[in-house]
Amino acid sequence: MKSLKKFRDETRQWLAHNCPESVRHPGYVPIGSSKIELNPDTRLWLDRMGEKGWTTPTWPKEYGGAGLNRDEYRVLIEELQRIKARPPLTGRGVNYIGPTILEFGTESQKAKWLAVCSAGKGAWAMGYSEPGAGSDLANLNTRAVKDGDNWIINGSKIWTSDATMCDYIFILCRTSPEKPKHNGISLILVDMDQPGVQVSPIALISGESPFCETYFENAIAPLDDLIGGIDNGWTVGKRLLQYERSTHAGINTSGSEGGRDRSDYVLDLVLKNQDRSANEPVSDNIRDHLIRYKMTRQSIEATRQRVVEETKALAPGFASSAVKLSNALNVQDGDELIVKALGSSAFQWEDVSDKEHLSAMKRWLYQKSLTIAGGTKEVQLNIIAKRVLGLPD
Numbered sequence: 001m002k003s004l005k006k007f008r009d010e011t012r013q014w015l016a017h018n019c020p021e022s023v024r025h026p027g028y029v030p031i032g033s034s035k036i037e038l039n040p041d042t043r044l045w046l047d048r049m050g051e052k053g054w055t056t057p058t059w060p061k062e063y064g065g066a067g068l069n070r071d072e073y074r075v076l077i078e079e080l081q082r083i084k085a086r087p088p089l090t091g092r093g094v095n096y097i098g099p100t101i102l103e104f105g106t107e108s109q110k111a112k113w114l115a116v117c118s119a120g121k122g123a124w125a126m127g128y129s130e131p132g133a134g135s136d137l138a139n140l141n142t143r144a145v146k147d148g149d150n151w152i153i154n155g156s157k158i159w160t161s162d163a164t165m166c167d168y169i170f171i172l173c174r175t176s177p178e179k180p181k182h183n184g185i186s187l188i189l190v191d192m193d194q195p196g197v198q199v200s201p202i203a204l205i206s207g208e209s210p211f212c213e214t215y216f217e218n219a220i221a222p223l224d225d226l227i228g229g230i231d232n233g234w235t236v237g238k239r240l241l242q243y244e245r246s247t248h249a250g251i252n253t254s255g256s257e258g259g260r261d262r263s264d265y266v267l268d269l270v271l272k273n274q275d276r277s278a279n280e281p282v283s284d285n286i287r288d289h290l291i292r293y294k295m296t297r298q299s300i301e302a303t304r305q306r307v308v309e310e311t312k313a314l315a316p317g318f319a320s321s322a323v324k325l326s327n328a329l330n331v332q333d334g335d336e337l338i339v340k341a342l343g344s345s346a347f348q349w350e351d352v353s354d355k356e357h358l359s360a361m362k363r364w365l366y367q368k369s370l371t372i373a374g375g376t377k378e379v380q381l382n383i384i385a386k387r388v389l390g391l392p393d
Helices: 004-018 039-054 070-082 090-106 107-118 233-249 266-273 282-308 319-346 353-373 377-388
Strands: 123-129 143-146 152-157 168-174 185-191 197-203 213-221
Touching: 070 266, 090 107, 090 168, 090 233, 090 266, 107 143, 107 213, 107 319, 152 168, 152 185, 168 233, 185 233, 213 266, 266 282, 266 319, 266 377, 282 319, 319 377
Parallel strands: 123 168
Antiparallel strands: 143 152, 152 213, 168 185, 197 213
């Protein structure tokens, strides 16, 4: 086996010769959407990393990865961060559905779909929640009926983030309505570029519209694009949720999660924009709040590292729910702190000359969704109580 020092040296040398200078800074990370045009250097970087297998570095080589072990993966991330190189690929393809296909897919499904994910040739939406099935997900009504070599799908999904820019969607469908509700569900992959799939953005109070409602009217998917076996979608779908939550928690090493920028913007914005004159000290209230925020953030980082170190396999565990929820709550607390420091000047919306204040307000509003996205706060608390702490029902 190649020594880690030799691997690090070779990695550093390859990055020096192949990573364009223009992508050596924090910024947009491609999600692989065919609907988003990349600038030439970003496209070049994505293609080079894909050819190297480093878009999905821990995946097997036969499925577009590099087959790196945990230590090699850590070295790669460190070397990328050393030159401030943006990780070339992220999203639901490499972090959610890709690992799920690796675990539950057939060989033909792996050959077909993992190459799409690792090469960044299509962005993915997530079709779980419905207008009448949110936290009670097993109550879903979207139907998939066999018709020759295809599934015919009818129904709707809500909160399908980024669906307007996605090429594919993985959805939970009811394939056997006569069975108990948890037992008649399947996970199916659907091409969104067809007349039977329509997307409608949902405007949020922040003014942004990343969330959408997606409608299926006689949409078509090949029979072979059902993952994990017919009527086994509840088991497969729950596993995918673990990958999702571990991504939100920053502990998913099955894709490019380790390359996320973890810099903290809160301290600088609080000190820069607190509602005081230049010669006054930071108020006791702001200072105490900031100290609590920073201590919590450091504790979360330490817990995140411990969970990564203790994870023997690349698959996530239930601890991801604890890290995901605590991180979401602390991020929200950081935005509350910024708004508090800004004072009354933060609460503006129209005709705002200070773009930084407007950005802080929009971020404060948007990130209220963090305790809903990826599983609500209440769902995460139930998982923590039952699966982490072992409390009785």
